[in-house]
Amino acid sequence: MRPEYVKVNIPSGENYIRLRETIHERTLHTVCEEARCPNVAECWGSGTATFMIMGSNCSRGCRFCSVTHGKMQPLDPDEPEKVAHAASLMGLSYVVITSVDRDDLPDQGAHHFSSVIRRVKQNIPHVEVLIPDFRGERDLIRMIVDADPSVLAHNVETVRRLTPGVRDPRAGYDQSLDLLRYVKDLNPEMLTKSSIMLGLGEHDDEVAETLRDLRSAGVDIVTVGQYLRPSRMQLEVVEYSPVERFAKFEKIGYSMGFSYVASGPLVRTSYRAAEAWAKRRLKK
Numbered sequence: 001m002r003p004e005y006v007k008v009n010i011p012s013g014e015n016y017i018r019l020r021e022t023i024h025e026r027t028l029h030t031v032c033e034e035a036r037c038p039n040v041a042e043c044w045g046s047g048t049a050t051f052m053i054m055g056s057n058c059s060r061g062c063r064f065c066s067v068t069h070g071k072m073q074p075l076d077p078d079e080p081e082k083v084a085h086a087a088s089l090m091g092l093s094y095v096v097i098t099s100v101d102r103d104d105l106p107d108q109g110a111h112h113f114s115s116v117i118r119r120v121k122q123n124i125p126h127v128e129v130l131i132p133d134f135r136g137e138r139d140l141i142r143m144i145v146d147a148d149p150s151v152l153a154h155n156v157e158t159v160r161r162l163t164p165g166v167r168d169p170r171a172g173y174d175q176s177l178d179l180l181r182y183v184k185d186l187n188p189e190m191l192t193k194s195s196i197m198l199g200l201g202e203h204d205d206e207v208a209e210t211l212r213d214l215r216s217a218g219v220d221i222v223t224v225g226q227y228l229r230p231s232r233m234q235l236e237v238v239e240y241s242p243v244e245r246f247a248k249f250e251k252i253g254y255s256m257g258f259s260y261v262a263s264g265p266l267v268r269t270s271y272r273a274a275e276a277w278a279k280r281r282l283k284k
Helices: 015-027 040-045 079-089 110-121 138-146 173-186 204-216 243-256 272-283
Strands: 049-051 094-099 126-130 152-155 191-198 221-226 260-263
Touching: 049 079, 049 110, 049 243, 079 094, 079 110, 094 110, 094 272, 110 126, 110 138, 126 204, 126 272, 173 191, 173 204, 191 204, 191 272, 204 221, 204 243, 221 243, 260 272
Parallel strands: 049 094, 094 126, 126 152, 152 191, 191 221, 221 260
Antiparallel strands: none
């Protein structure tokens, strides 16, 4: 049974409804809905959303994720304009953009992703992106970095031992670390970010090892959250971590030199506290 501290209210409220209508009217997608994020009511109620581009079907099959799979959809050439327009209507000053994986495309969607970033940046000062691994292909990663997002996130998701059973076989623990390291090689000033889920059977020393690996790759921001099973199609929760465990990893993360650590049961990669910190840092 889920403990009380991971239970959330059903999304509602005037701002939430307005935001949902703005997004749906433009046939846009959000990871908030597709991944069944527990913070959707809080974030949408405050006028924040994470746009998910390149369709609603993913070419990967990670066992923790509820984003749909199946026939891949053609890219929408108007999507850069639609996202930029929707973000402006919402009055955002900080936009988060993520995407499904598109292994079916020759460039895995890197050119399209970079086009969305560039177009949104014409209207919005700060754009954070949560990117796929692009199978580690450096020319594609460079394409995203050259679009100059304010924050670049890529999730390692879990500890090394559990990666093969949690993530799609085309993903990899070292591949994710190499991507994050390469981003810093290309642009040492770019803020980088990653995320770890607890509750899949990981040990504390393994989480600490993952934090060390991320910090060694130059990652600035890390988020640690509780894995919540989206449906019966995904992996079961092995355990619900107590809040004290999250506090422990927050302390460990800061001791390792991360600039910002967000650690708590309902924390996710696109977490408002982390966004607020990044926004302050970028203003400086």
